[in-house]
Amino acid sequence: MTPFTFDKLVIFGVGLIGGSLARALRERAGVAPGGRIVGVGRTRASAERARELGVVDDVASLDDDRELAAALAGADLILLAAPVAQTRPLLERILPFLGEHTIVTDAGSTKSDVVAAARAALGARAAQFVPGHPIAGRESSGVEAALPDLYVGRNVVLCPLPENRPADVARIDALWRVTGALVSTMSHEQHDRVFASVSHLPHLLSFALVERILSAPDAALKFSFAAGGFRDFTRIAASSPEMWRDVCLANRDALVDELDGYLAVLGQLRTAVLASDGATLEAVFSRSREARTQWQERGGLAPK
């Protein structure tokens, strides 16, 4: 395990993701004597809950210049764990108080838009910003749902900028490894293509299925006979509408590319069904089952 220490870590948005990182650092790495974790919320009150739970040591309000300046003074690291759409305004708010040696990272589930926001907000000081994405979630959210082992065995993707200092990237890498995560690196473009494919598109498709059923005059009858296949397929249709609206908008181009590729596959299957072409259907279904089964056998992912 790469050693990781810090004197001051500031987390913007202490919910499931930020709170779990704080709890992981406390329980797995130990916080050095004098080391502090500071939670910043839109208001002071929204971060207080995290202090009451012992997740952070100190809190500050985003709206109060004095509190924010005090929170950021001498910070080693800043983690943005607020909704992705807030990246640019948050960074603009942080910039006047950003120390020369402070490293900033984030936990957003899209990366090209975050990189653009960081460049727009920070200019040349975007060199201090190392984009990241921990792939971890639970059905519940909020700081109450934070777990010290949320990241154990989970992937964290870093998308370093060409202007990042290698030492800063290594430090963010070490931060996540301490939590038990598996850290990978790729470009932000590749990140967004990968997650459009395996995460964003499935969410869109799942929401769309429920919408399709709702639009039918006999929707109630249909829901009353929905069983296990529907249950699994639509579990992610219970996800946050605001979050997924933002993800779809932030990763628009990769998502539409992926959707178009998917529509081409559906078109082939539609043709095969209409032509009663059982051989094509069975070939596609067999390949899919084999790949899905292998994925599960290689470890898949169990809920936490």
Next chain:
Amino acid sequence: MTPFTFDKLVIFGVGLIGGSLARALRERAGVAPGGRIVGVGRTRASAERARELGVVDDVASLDDDRELAAALAGADLILLAAPVAQTRPLLERILPFLGEHTIVTDAGSTKSDVVAAARAALGARAAQFVPGHPIAGRESSGVEAALPDLYVGRNVVLCPLPENRPADVARIDALWRVTGALVSTMSHEQHDRVFASVSHLPHLLSFALVERILSAPDAALKFSFAAGGFRDFTRIAASSPEMWRDVCLANRDALVDELDGYLAVLGQLRTAVLASDGATLEAVFSRSREARTQWQERGGLAPK
């Protein structure tokens, strides 16, 4: 509970579905003194396993006229629990030995094709055939996976024919109620539209997503970052390719109608994403989440 008794029940295909019915009748209704459950397989050996497990009392081979005649003589009820595509050949094989008072039912997951197969195979004697569909499955299959409580709280849909005798329909209704199932009645056309929507289409969509990822040059990378959303969405892509090929072909028209309605919804979402129309996306996602959450709260369905 409606009383249900029988002297002889013959099950064609003693796997998960047929075996669970046999076990439910033994444990929940009790089998009357002298009452027998007979399992028929493609070969004698394939049904023997069910007898070894105590699921059936006697076995017969489909290929042996004498055994089949003996199995069907004096049968109160016949359940077809083999793949749907075998309905017509099975009924043609049964017809010469079919008693005047024997009621035949099935467990196929599509119904219009089963009705057509029954009319083609049985002619006027299709009046003895009461189409049915127990909505129950498990990830495992085969008689070893059969459970006496598989049907407790599950839906069973009957699609009676106009020529069925009401007393015969009532008897099949009573058969399933004894297992703890909730029995409903609808036309075979309505059945096929409902299940195209909540079951067949989701399976097609799930297989298609895995196929889409497989077609990408970076498929391995994508699978390696697939997480919980992918896991839930594609769980049904590990289903039997042969079974789902047959379902897609058997329910072709309703499935294509449902797919086309779904493609229209996807087209609207694609337009909204391209136009960065967050309000439309959020409205659709919110409606879907609310409907999915209400479905879950009304009982949803837990795996067995």
